[in-house]
Amino acid sequence: MAALTVLIADHSEIFRRGMTRAIQDVQDIDSIWDGEPESAVEVAEALQPDVALVDIGLPHQRGLKVAWKIRKRNPATATIILSPYEDDTQVFQSVKIWRVGILGKGHARGNAA
Numbered sequence: 001m002a003a004l005t006v007l008i009a010d011h012s013e014i015f016r017r018g019m020t021r022a023i024q025d026v027q028d029i030d031s032i033w034d035g036e037p038e039s040a041v042e043v044a045e046a047l048q049p050d051v052a053l054v055d056i057g058l059p060h061q062r063g064l065k066v067a068w069k070i071r072k073r074n075p076a077t078a079t080i081i082l083s084p085y086e087d088d089t090q091v092f093q094s095v096k097i098w099r100v101g102i103l104g105k106g107h108a109r110g111n112a113a
Contacts, residue, residue: 003030005047009040009066010055010082019053037066044070049077056083 006029010016016034023029033043037058044052052070056063063081071079 003028004051005030005049006032007040007044007047007049007052007070007077008032008034009037009052009058009063010034011037011057011059012055015055015082040066041069041073044077045073048074052077052079053082054079056081 006023008016008019010019020032020034024032031047033047033049035043037055040052040054052067052074054063054067054070056067058066063083067079067081070077
């Protein structure tokens with residue numbers, strides 16, 4: 001089985017680094033990109049990651065729009081929206097319409113420690 005590539009687009013460098021640290025030693029994950037979220041769409045197009053973790057609260061670009069662009073340009077990329085909001089209607093509509101996943105940041109923090 002080929003190793004997975006993961007892209008992390010989150011406005012918080014601390015969160016990006018924590019997620020990177022949490023998954024970098026997982027077997028079968030080959031590369032992780034956790035750079036500036038403003039370039040996530042372009043990097044996703046070049047890297048063609050297996051998984052993209054996208055923060056809903058990106059400051060310069062709306063996270064849902066970034067997730068949608070990544071998904072549209074890279075249909076094979078499993079796109080997961082990171083959200084601190086457990087009951088956000090907008091997030092759940094996105095999951096339904098764009099066929100992306102959602103991961104509550106509280107869950108990610110709990111698992112990353």
